[in-house]
Structures are given as C-alpha cells and as structure tokens.
Amino acid sequence: xxxxxxxxxxxxxxxxxxxxxKASTRVDLTAMVDLGFLLITFFMLAxxxxxxxxxxxxxxxxxxxxxxxxIPAIKMSKTVTLLxxxxxxxxxxxxxxxxxxxxxxxxxxxxxxxxxxxKVIQRRVEEVHEQWTDTTNLFVMIKPLPSSRYKNIVDxxxxxxxxxxxxxxxxKPNDPVDSLVCVKVGQPRK
Amino acid sequence: MPKVKVPRKSTxxxxxxxxxxxxxxxxxxxxxxxxxxxxxxxxxxxxxTAQIPIPDRDIMMFQISPEGKVFFGLDDxxxxxxxxxxxxxGYGLKFTDDQKDAFRxxxxxxxxxxxxxxxxxxxxxxxxxxxxxGLRIDTTGGEHQLEDLILWSRQENNNxxxxxxxxxxxxxxxxxxxxxxxxNRKVNRFNLITSAxxxxx
Numbered sequence: 001x002x003x004x005x006x007x008x009x010x011x012x013x014x015x016x017x018x019x020x021x022k023a024s025t026r027v028d029l030t031a032m033v034d035l036g037f038l039l040i041t042f043f044m045l046a047x048x049x050x051x052x053x054x055x056x057x058x059x060x061x062x063x064x065x066x067x068x069x070x071i072p073a074i075k076m077s078k079t080v081t082l083l084x085x086x087x088x089x090x091x092x093x094x095x096x097x098x099x100x101x102x103x104x105x106x107x108x109x110x111x112x113x114x115x116x117x118x119k120v121i122q123r124r125v126e127e128v129h130e131q132w133t134d135t136t137n138l139f140v141m142i143k144p145l146p147s148s149r150y151k152n153i154v155d156x157x158x159x160x161x162x163x164x165x166x167x168x169x170x171x172k173p174n175d176p177v178d179s180l181v182c183v184k185v186g187q188p189r190k
Numbered sequence: 191m192p193k194v195k196v197p198r199k200s201t202x203x204x205x206x207x208x209x210x211x212x213x214x215x216x217x218x219x220x221x222x223x224x225x226x227x228x229x230x231x232x233x234x235x236x237x238x239t240a241q242i243p244i245p246d247r248d249i250m251m252f253q254i255s256p257e258g259k260v261f262f263g264l265d266d267x268x269x270x271x272x273x274x275x276x277x278x279x280g281y282g283l284k285f286t287d288d289q290k291d292a293f294r295x296x297x298x299x300x301x302x303x304x305x306x307x308x309x310x311x312x313x314x315x316x317x318x319x320x321x322x323x324g325l326r327i328d329t330t331g332g333e334h335q336l337e338d339l340i341l342w343s344r345q346e347n348n349n350x351x352x353x354x355x356x357x358x359x360x361x362x363x364x365x366x367x368x369x370x371x372x373x374n375r376k377v378n379r380f381n382l383i384t385s386a387x388x389x390x391x
Binding site: 029032084151 | 208212213219220225235241361363369376379383384385
C-alpha cells in the first residue's frame with residue numbers, strides 16, 4: 001500500500017503510445033507515522049496522566065462558646081492514644097479510667113507498616129468489643145508531635161480508613177501522660 | 191532441474207494501520223491528560239488508599255516544601271485578580287497593569303505579601319528562577335497574612351475547596367501552622383493530596 005512510486009524503467013521500451021500515466025493513489029505514510037509517534041512522546045512527557053487522589057479531613061469547628069462540660073466524655077478504656085514521634089515511630093498507650101493500685105500502664109512503640117500500627121488498632125478494636133458491647137466503637141486519639149513527618153499523619157489517617165475506625169480525632173498532646181511520654185522518649189512536646 | 195526462483199518481495203510495509211494506531215493513541219493522550227504545571231517547588235507526596243479524585247476547578251492550594259516553606263496558589267485566574275485587588279486594599283499596595291498580569295499567571299507563589307510587587311516586576315524568566323522564601327506564617331505585629339489570603343480568596347470565590355499538598359518529610363509543625371490558620375478562618379474541611387497505593391503496602 002505504501003510503496004514508493006518508482007517508475008519502472010526499461011520494462012516498456014517498445015511502446016510508443018503516449019499514455020497519461022496513472023498515478024497511484026497510495027501515499028507514503030511513514031512520515032506521518034513518525035510525526036504521530038513524535039507527538040505521542042511529547043504529550044506523554046509534558047502532561048500528567050493520572051490525577052492525584054485526595055484524602056478528606058474534617059476537623060471539629062473551633063468554637064470558644066462550647067464549654068468543657070458540654071463536650072461528651074468518653075471512657076478512656078474505649079480509646080487508644082497514638083503519639084506520632086520522629087524517625088517514623090508511633091507510641092501508643094491506653095489511659096486507665098481510674099487510677100487505682102492495680103492500674104497497669106503500658107506504653108509501647110511500633111511502626112506504620114501493616115504489621116505494626118494496623119495490628120495494634122485491630123487488637124484494640126477487639127479488646128473494646130470484649131470489654132464493652134460489640135457495637136462500641138474504638139475512639140482513636142491521634143496526637144502528632146511537632147517532630148513527626150507529614151507522611152506519618154497521612155499514614156495514620158489511612159489506617160483509620162483501612163480498619164474502618166469511624167471515630168478518631170487529631171489532638172494536641174496536652175495530656176499529662178503525653179508530657180511524660182515525651183520526656184521518656186526524649187522528644188519535644190511543642 | 192529447473193531453478194526455483196524466489197520471488198522478490200517489496201520491502202515496503204503497509205503503514206496505514208500503524209498510522210491509525212499512532213493517531214488513536216495521540217488522541218487518547220490529548221484527551222485524558224492535563225499539562226503539567228510548572229513546579230515552583232519539588233514535592234514528593236505520600237501515598238494513601240484514599241480514592242477521591244481531586245476536583246477539577248475552584249481549588250485553593252497550599253504546598254509545603256520539605257523545609258516547611260508554604261506556597262499558595264489559586265487555580266482560577268479571575269479569582270487571582272480579585273484577590274490581588276483585595277491585597278492592594280488591605281496592605282496599601284499599588285500594582286501596575288503589568289504586575290497584575292504577572293500575578294494573573296502566577297500558579298503558585300510563596301513570600302511576604304509586601305514583597306509581591308518586587309517579584310511581580312521581574313520578567314518571566316526572572317520569576318521562573320526566583321527562589322520563593324515561603325509565605326509569612328509568623329503573626330508577630332498582628333498581621334495574619336495566611337489568614338487574610340484564606341479569607342479574601344474565599345470571599346471572592348465561595349466555592350473554593352482547600353487542598354494541602356505537602357512533602358513526605360515535611361515536619362508536622364509546618365502543616366499544623368496552615369491548619370491552624372484555616373481553622374481560625376472557619377475552614378474545617380480540607381483535602382490532603384496523596385498518591386494512590388493498595389492497603390497491603
């Protein structure tokens with residue numbers, strides 16, 4: 001189809017009749033293909049292909065009128081606190097409801113991988129279901145320390161989606177226990 | 191035995207189909223992609239399993255570099271111009287038509303608002319090579335530049351959605367400062383830009 005139109009010389013020497021030459025309707029498309037691929041290459045390099053995804057974050061409105069007594073209280077045994085530290089470490093603990101002589105306080109650190117934080121949250125969800133009712137939701141308190149990375153907060157919020165934790169909040173590390181943890185792990189709280 | 195003559199075949203190949211494919215792909219790329227905006231700062235975004243695509247228009251974008259510099263960008267050129275006139279009013283600045291035009295084309299910028307006239311009087315090449323110092327977050331002196339930008343942009347375009355694009359390694363401190371300013375201006379809903387990944391990773 002796309003042959004070059006080279007006149008056949010020597011084949012019809014004997015004929016003397018002048019005939020109007022039938023020009024072939026075939027066009028050489030090689031150049032056009034070249035151009036096409038050149039443009040494709042250009043568009044592939046100069047444009048962005050897939051749009052980035054977004055993660056929606058909704059924070060509670062800051063309202064000075066809400067008094068402390070109006071804020072619903074949550075039993076600490078239904079919660080878990082995650083403190084996001086530096087070097088991709090997350091410290092987690094469960095605050096006791098009441099401090100008695102038997103109160104045990106466990107502070108542990110883990111990483112953001114599927115075998116780290118995800119396990120902690122899944123275990124905690126089950127613990128809360130056992131201790132309370134099956135419909136009780138775990139409440140996760142996320143407290144990023146100033147030295148933590150942006151990636152960390154995204155990872156934690158992502159874990160909330162993956163584990164289907166509906167109730168969580170991003171808070172400031174204001175609790176006295178947080179200060180204690182910060183001192184213990186040697187990181188600034190503010 | 192007669193010699194078997196191998197018929198000579200033409201080396202020319204039919205290019206029509208190839209040409210069709212090339213242009214089909216070309217059309218596909220033109221329609222599905224969008225030109226990459228000029229990058230003021232290199233940002234490596236973290237990944238998440240979030241599936242919500244970023245809206246096409248009416249975006250107010252905050253970008254935070256790994257060092258914690260904050261950059262500001264509006265996607266709509268009309269809103270940019272309206273914002274500039276609000277800045278003129280609010281900060282007692284005066285912009286020439288050339289400077290306004292330069293601001294209309296500014297995808298992303300980050301500097302003290304008072305330094306804007308200097309930046310905008312540079313030529314296109316100078317602006318492209320300009321090292322942005324980052325928006326002024328410090329509010330000493332009672333000037334809340336970040337909050338002013340948020341408030342005025344939103345007053346000029348009520349449908350603006352807020353997107354935050356930060357580097358993986360940006361410290362939480364810088365991110366918190368932006369959120370703080372947004373919340374002070376009663377913006378409690380914003381989008382964090384991430385790239386896609388699966389839950390197993």
